Amino acid sequence: MPRRKRLRKIVAPPGFKGYRPFGNTSRNSGFIELLYEEYEAIKLADYDLLNHQEAADLMGVSRPTFARIYESARRKIARAFVETKEIRTFYGNAWMNENWYRCLDCSAKFTIPLNLPEKTCPLCKSVHVELIA
Numbered sequence: 001m002p003r004r005k006r007l008r009k010i011v012a013p014p015g016f017k018g019y020r021p022f023g024n025t026s027r028n029s030g031f032i033e034l035l036y037e038e039y040e041a042i043k044l045a046d047y048d049l050l051n052h053q054e055a056a057d058l059m060g061v062s063r064p065t066f067a068r069i070y071e072s073a074r075r076k077i078a079r080a081f082v083e084t085k086e087i088r089t090f091y092g093n094a095w096m097n098e099n100w101y102r103c104l105d106c107s108a109k110f111t112i113p114l115n116l117p118e119k120t121c122p123l124c125k126s127v128h129v130e131l132i133a
Helices: 037-046 052-059 065-082
Strands: 008-010 031-035 085-092 094-096 098-104 109-110 129-131
Touching: 008 037, 008 052, 031 037, 031 065, 037 052, 037 085, 052 065, 065 085, 085 129, 109 129
Parallel strands: 008 094, 031 085
Antiparallel strands: 098 109, 098 129
């Protein structure tokens, strides 16, 4: 029986729900599931230019585990590019150290300080917000 997977720490959710290939005429090509922890690994290694050990420490996993997550993300993105598939993000096996919310009116993503009693969007002041889980 395998061990339970430890939750991977995510600083912030992705700023998108998915990507579609431009100019793809076939609608039946399917999609690739990119997990939040895979997105975080790509962001830390390729965008923030952290080495694998630093990124692993931020995510709360070992360096070999980070390397596996990163490799999985790279393979999924490459497969989506080559096979012209849509990329969709899914929560996966992650946790965020703060509660993140999405405004249903303007699609902004934000956190709410603990001293504010009501949940309103800081951009459009809408009360139509949902917790990103």
